[in-house]
Amino acid sequence: MSSRSRNTAPTVRSTDPRRDAGTWSISTTTAARGSWPSTPDSLPIIGPVPGADGVFAASGHGMLGLTPAPATAQALAALITTGSAPVDLAPFEVGRFGRRTGAAQVAARFEQGN
Structure with a gap:
């Protein structure tokens, strides 16, 4: 998982030691922090969670x-309400990582009372 988010803050500094008006420069400082949800293959997870009826994922x-x-929401809303998405979601299925991974594994533990 990548850990970045950007905060940009302009810094104004005088280029003249006497701080003469009209001789200012502006530079930008960038800092990174936080988490980006990502997957091993860099594709998002969109669609139903195997083994957890009525649970859908839209992450990564x-x-x-x-x-x-907007595109993810439109595809997922159509899938939930009509049973069919307007685009092929096969490349984004959670099952591509194995039989019981992620949310499906958590759902299975919940069902078992663990």
Whole structure:
């Protein structure tokens, strides 16, 4: 998982030791922190969670953040309400990582009372 988010803060400094008006420069400082949810293959997880009826996932968009949110929401909403998505979600299925991983594993533990 990558750990980055960007905060940019402009810094204004005088280029003249006497701080003469009109001789200012502006530079930008960037810092990184936080977490980006990502997957081993860098593709998001979108669709039903195997072994957990009625549970759907939409995560792992990595550094794209909220950029793909409208398209993801539209596809997932259609899948939930009609049973069919307007695009092929096969490349984004959680099952591509193995039979019982992630949320499905948590759901299985919950069902067993653990």
